[in-house]
Amino acid sequence: MTRCPVKVTSGIQKSGNEHPIHLHVPGDTPIHLHVNKNTQVTRIPELLTGKTHSQFQAPWVPPPGKTSSGRFAYDPTRRVKVKSDERKRRSRSAESLSDNIHKDFVRSCDTESDKGLRHEYPSDINTPDTTSIQEQPYAYLKTIKPAYISGKNKGSEDKLNNRSLLTTMVLDEWIKDLETATNRITKSARKIVDCIEQVAYEGRRVDSHDMSCLVQPRNELLLHVEIAMRAGRELCRWASSIQQQRDQVLTNYLTQTQTREATLAAEVQRLIEKLDRMEVDLELTQRQLNEQQNESQKKNTIHESVESLKGHLQRQLRQRESECSRLSIQVRNLETRLAEQQAQSQAHLETAQFNLERLRETKEALKRAAKSQKRRADEAEEACREISHKLATQESIIASFQTELERCSLGSRSLSKERHLNNVGVIHDGGPVDSNKAICMNSDKSLKEENLRLREVALKCEQRLHTAEEELQHLRANLSSCEALLNDYHGDAAAQASQLHILNERLKKTEADRERNQIQLDDVEQRLLEAESRNRMLENVLQSKESNQWNYASSTPTNMKLGKHTRSLHLDLDDYLGQNDQLNDNIGILKDQKIAGTTNNDLILELRRELCEAHNEKKQIENQTEMRLNDLRAQLNQADATNRSLQAYLTFLKRSYASVFQPDLVINPSLFSPHQPMTCPSTTQLAANNMTTTTTKDS
Template sequence: MKDRSSTPPLHVHVDENTPVHVHIKKLPKPSATSSQNPPHCLEITPPSSEKLVSVLRLSDLSTEDDDSGHCKMNRYDKKIDSLMNAVGCLKSEVKMQKGERQMAKRFLEERKEELEEVAHELAETEHENTVLRHNIERMKEEKDFTILQKKHLQQEKECLMSKLVEAEMDGAAAAKQVMALKDTIGKLKTEKQMTCTDINTLTRQKELLLQKLSTFEETNRTLRDLLREQHCKEDSERLMEQQGALLKRLAEADSEKARLLLLLQDKDKEVEELLQEIQCEKAQAKTASELSKSMESMRGHLQAQLRSKEAENSRLCMQIKNLERSGNQHKAEVEAIMEQLKELKQKGDRDKESLKKAIRAQKERAEKSEEYAEQLHVQLADKDLYVAEALSTLESWRSRYNQVVKEKGDLELEIIVLNDRVTDLVNQQQTLEEKMREDRDSLVERLHRQTAEYSAFKLENERLKASFAPMEDKLNQAHLEVQQLKASVKNYEGMIDNYKSQVMKTRLEADEVAAQLERCDKENKILKDEMNKEIEAIEHQGDKLEMAREKHQASQKENKQLSLKVDELERKLEATSAQNIEFLQVIAKREEAIHQSQLRLEEKTRECGTLARQLESAIEDARRQVEQTKEHALSKERAAQNKILDLETQLSRTKTELSQLRRSRDDADRRYQSRLQDLKDRLEQSESTNRSMQNYVQFLKSSYANVFGDGPYSTFLTSSPIRSRSPPA
């Protein structure tokens, strides 16, 4: 009995708004039975709100683990969104960096193996996803089956609430009946004598109490069944909701996985396109390097030609200097000839006296002059041969000049072809720059600057080429002028030789005339002497006068003829001197022109040197710009590689987070199982409390039997259905 009294009170959990309190207490007796039977009580107290909330509310079905799982899923969604945004940004950056992927092939080859591993992992994950999909389909079918049962659950809830209300009402009625029975038993104890009415009332109250207790037990049993079913259904609903949430998460994960697969396919396509573009750019770089090599070779060829032209110019300058020296020598010779002419005039004045003697030797001198004329003819033939040789040299120089002109034309054609190639490369670069413009504005500005600088360099190159063409024309004109000057100098040399021959002839003629004058003077003197002698002898001889007169007239005629010849010779000398002066003036002008042409040649050579330096500097600047663009492209590729590595690290992090989420899901399942086990334990506790109530009822029966003895009450009690009832299992 003490053990029974030490059992915990019975708690029936019902709605908060309907408190139930049943208190049955036995009064102490002065007899021995009272000392042997301690008081017992049956308490049905309304539980606290906290206990009710902890047991019956549906909000307890959702755990904190669900909240943490939802938070993790939200974080995962946010991270996936950030990753998708990062992937979109990387897409745009990769599109913008299409023209700058020159060294990415090695990195891509290294990454191919990693991509294959990722593809293998994806295949494994796809297999797992297929298994999960089959499971999810099964769960969906079960879910579809349970959706139909939700209406039944609602109806069962309503039925449960009604049953709870009925149980409360039955409990209240049983409590009232127990109180009435308690009052009657108290009265019987005080009176100690029982009448038939008292016995009837007791039996009636006993029957009512038994009925109420039976109804209470039935309602309690139905409530326990309904509660058990409700808990099971709620657990199943909770599990289905969790399964639905997990299915949604798995569907979202599948969609994101499909999207990531599409992104990977797009990345693979972009990688293939980048590889193709890299190959195209490599081919273009090869062509550009070949063009640069050809340009360098052409530049070396042109420099060699310029050096050869400079050597030829130096040779021509040396030849011009030699011609100037020869011209100076001819000037000295002409001056010497003029001095000789002056001396000859003086000699002519001196030799007038010896003219008569020279007349005698005129025949001999005429013969000598004929021999000298033959020698002069021989010299003229030699001069003609020299002139023919000079003409042949001129023709050889002309042929060389024609070859140089042809080579220059070929070089100009090659330069035009190279310019066309350069323009094609510029057009290709402009197209690439336009693509880069569409991709990124900052790169567009840099490329615009580079194109502006390149166009400036191109304009400078064209301007230099344009200035180089007139300079070459001027050089050609200078070469032509030099050749013309050479030809004119040769012509002047021939004319000087002719004038020399004429001067020699005039010298001879002057010598002859001087000799004739001397002879005439001598003859005149002789005639004067003879005339004087004859005048003295006229008086004596008349015939001699006539002969003298005839002789005098003949001598006068000869003197007149000789004077006329002398005047003609003097005129010829004056004309030759004037011609020599004119030739000297023309030679001086030609020398000045040759000096100016030499100065022009020096200026042109300097300009050619400056142009060659400018071309070299422009080529070096272009090389530097190409190297800078290559370095910039390499830096961009390194940045892209770093970003790809970051993305890979982020993907690995997402994989780890997925594994953590799976672990958290498993933990949540374990926790749900533990909660189910707790609920089962609580049900067992409620069953144990019910057993304790039944034991207490048995105790009440035994106490009633002890009180009333073996009379009709005991028979009534023994025939009651409470004893025949077994406690529920």
């Protein structure tokens, strides 16, 4: 390989906005480039991939004084591989610092290249002339990150100035040179320190051999210090030019954004105007479509109305037939229920009469029992008074007997004392004893007889007293039993009186219920009369309507069908009127039965329930009749509307034919005016009857 120095001159110093210089050299050719100090070097924007092979990339410029063809030769695919030193070093602070700076810088470069963002760099970095490496070692290199200018079109790239030719690859080479210089400075300093320590350890002076050993590390140290200072100056110069590049890119991007915004606003305004025009056209088209649809609907209205009227009348006829059959079944069921209710009412009436007679008999028996109990109570009270009188007499007799016994006992005591005294006097005096003995014997006999008599009297008195006590106890027992029986009789009398009071109240309630039912029956009868009058009125109206329909039925076949359906509906109405008459007769029979009812509360309640059911059934029948009348009115109104539409269509056809075939024919439009309503006296009468019916129901 031979050296081929090339000198390139350009007028880029005069103007900073000229196009850059493009130099094409072989890949293994070393280049020595001198850059003026007042020139600011900027970087070109890099794509998101991080690797670009554009022909506008500036080659890596080696530091001045190094022109070897070795590791400083430009190779775009070259990557610096840092080999780890296996030898143990005394100090790894500078190497570890450079390694950390390189790792952080590469990681930040990769992250920012993935995101495609722009970063600002500190503008207050001093120039390398005033800042030493020892005062500010490579700490500020951590903040230096490559700037990626976002742009999608190539036009914005072509407008950049020549200061943005520096790429990420050149920045990486600068950083690698700076790291390499730092490593070599560290190694040279370590060699110098080792030599000095060895001389100091040996304790000898520095000789020429030691100086020759120190010269080479010193030269390497100075060289790499100069290289590091130049790389630092280039990095600082690049960082100072980033702010201007960023401002210019932001200005260009803002201008492009405003231009695009104005373009989009104009496009939106144009689209809005176009949308308004399309909406107007759409409304016109929609209006035309609606008009065409209305015309087609008008053309198909007559046929559809006739067909729908036919189907509606057929359905109404089938419904009327089914309702007639259902009503006939309901009437038969009502008749059977009325017969059953009549039988039940008769049975309830007989049972109520039987219960009433039994209650009356029970009442009379209770009255007789009360009278007999009262008489017995009076007799018991009289017997009690007699017994108490007898007891008083017996007690007086017993008291007299006791006084007599006491008197006799006193006399016997006095006689015994006299006898004792006589015996004592005879013993002391020695007088005549025989006469005294005879007297004593006589007195003893008389005393013995008197004692026997008194004893017999006492026994009789005791017996009589015992019998009197027994009789008194018996009378007391009889008195207590009579009192208990009297209390029972009083309780029974009170219970019977309460039952009589309850029966009287129930009789009063049944009488009041009967009067209320009578009032309700009168009200039902009045409503039936009103319903009959309304039915007669409706019958007259239907007859008049039928006559009008017969007169009108000869005009069109559709009207003839309407007349037939109206006649069938009239026959159905006659059947309903007959059913109403039959129901009125049944209700009259039920009223007669209820008027001749009994005073039993259960029977009255049952009759009230039956009356309510009959009243509800009558209301249902009246509602059904009213619904049928309303349906008839609706059908008549629909028939009138159909007739009017047919007349309008006939007028339209006549006018069309007259205008096409006979233009001289003049048609009086007043005869076939579709806006002139047909006068129907029957419809007016039906409306008036409907209003009358509504007023009657409200009242």
